[in-house]
Amino acid sequence: MKTLYTLRPALQRLALLTVLVVAWVGLQARPLPNGTPSxxxxxxxxxxxxxxxxxxxxxxxxxxxxxxxxxxxxxxxxxxxxxxxxxxxxxxxxxxxxxxxxxxxxxxxxxxxxxxxxxxxxxxxxxxxxxxxxxxxxxxxxxxxxxxxxxxxxxxxxxxLPASMESYASAGYALLPAATRPPLDPAAPLPQRFFMVSALLGQQRLQGQLMYAHDSTAxxxxxxxxxxxxxxxxxxxxxxxxxxxxxxxxxxxxxxxxxxxxxxxxxxxxxxxxxxxxxxxxxxxxxxxxxxxxxxxxxxxxxxxxxxxxxxxxxxx
The missing domain is CATH 3.40.50.1820 (Alpha/Beta hydrolase fold, catalytic domain)
Structure with a gap:
């Protein structure tokens, strides 16, 4: 039969392991403080x-x-x-x-x-x-x-980004009133078409119609x-x-x-x-x-x- 003396090292190791596990769990569960960290x-x-x-x-x-x-x-x-x-x-x-x-x-x-x-x-x-x-x-x-x-x-x-720019340019151009929109060459470089349409939407205050489902959002x-x-x-x-x-x-x-x-x-x-x-x-x-x-x-x-x-x-x- 093992004596308490011979069991003591095992008990000490078990106690130490328990402390480490509890500390680790506590660290993992610790919530991040709310606020503005530096x-x-x-x-x-x-x-x-x-x-x-x-x-x-x-x-x-x-x-x-x-x-x-x-x-x-x-x-x-x-x-x-x-x-x-x-x-x-x-x-x-x-x-x-x-x-x-x-x-x-x-x-x-x-x-x-x-x-x-x-x-x-x-x-x-x-x-x-x-x-x-x-x-x-x-x-x-x-x-x-x-x-x-x-x-x-x-x-x-x-x-x-190129795929989304293409969608924006196409849909934005369709929003522009026909009487005010210049011809758009579909073969023109994508950045040229994108920035032209974006500028025209801004000038005519139509970007919100492309971005938002409700006027109240703007x-x-x-x-x-x-x-x-x-x-x-x-x-x-x-x-x-x-x-x-x-x-x-x-x-x-x-x-x-x-x-x-x-x-x-x-x-x-x-x-x-x-x-x-x-x-x-x-x-x-x-x-x-x-x-x-x-x-x-x-x-x-x-x-x-x-x-x-x-x-x-x-x-x-």
Whole structure:
């Protein structure tokens, strides 16, 4: 029969193991504090981030490019934060974040910013939720760091910028009154057609008809403008600095079949900014597609349907 003396080392090891397990579980379960953490990238750019809500941590990857997360945070925050602990990030050179002195706005750098944010927040994994142009950044991140992604939510998200630009140019040109629109050469280079149509829509104040399902959405967004920080350095550098946009022109639909993480795809039924059939080129092995009513801002204009879709997906993670 073993004596207490001979059992003591085994009991001590068991006690130590128990302490370590309890500590590890406690560390994993520890919620991320809500608030505005201080985040600075390895190349010295101060990024704005705000944590709010409860549940699985989920970083919002905004579109634009360079739009910032302020509008979505303000108008869709209650729906988002009811399902996830949201991390609203303004990308470098956007919104409330600082600019890059070196004008470093390439896709690889934006992806690295996300990873450095995750590390500084002390998260093992997180969910990524993208909107519009942010789909490119989020999918590039998921491709590089799949082990860090618990789930991916693509809201009206672009994975092939040329394809979405083609949809925008075609639908936008059709919106222009026949008497005011110049002839459009379908053989002209895509950037030329895209920027011409975009400029004409802006001049005639018709962009809202392409973007929003309801006139009230434009009014709600306009009310936010006086309070919305507007660092536009990312957007201006992307289009004005030679070579900056190159990485963003990749067709990320081609790699979707390789990403085995859970994915929720939320396209807009009449979203011609992204392209109403753009999501049909996504082939994630574990994807769920829920078509939202409306156009390019489902997370603001269809809160009930959007919230239901998030709740259902959250139960799968």
């Amino acid at each position: 985040v600075t990238t390895t190349d010295g750019v101060a990024l704005y981030a705000r944590v709010a809500g409860q549940g699985l941590p989920c970083v919002f990857v905004h579109g634009g490019p360079g739009a910032g997360s302020f509008a979505v945070e303000s108008l869709a925050g209650p729906v988002l934060e009811a399902q996830f602990q949201m991390i609203y990030l303004d990308q470098r050179g956007s919104g409330r974040s600082a600019s890059s002195p070196a004008k470093s706005y390439g896709l690889d750098r934006l992806v690295l910013d996300l990873e450095e944010l995750r590390q500084q927040l002390g998260l093992k994994k997180w969910v990524l939720m993208s909107h519009s142009f942010g789909g490119i950044i989020a999918t590039a991140y998921a491709s590089k760091y799949p082990e860090r992604v618990q789930g991916l939510i693509l809201v009206n998200s672009i994975l092939s 009014t709600r967004l306009a009310r936010l403008e006086p309070a919305q920080p507007a660092n536009l350095d990312f957007a201006s550098s992307l289009f004005n600095q030679p070579g900056s946009i190159d990485g963003y022109l990749q067709d990320f639909t081609a790699i979707t079949a390789q990403l085995k993480i859970p994915v929720l795809v939320l396209p807009g039924a009449a979203d011609h900014v992204t392209g109403p059939t753009h999501h049909q080129s996504f082939h994630f092995p574990r994807q769920q597609v829920v078509v939202m009513p409306g156009k390019h801002y489902a997370l603001i204009e269809s809160p009930r349907e959007f919230g239901q879709a998030l709740a259902g997906f959250g139960k799968m993670l």
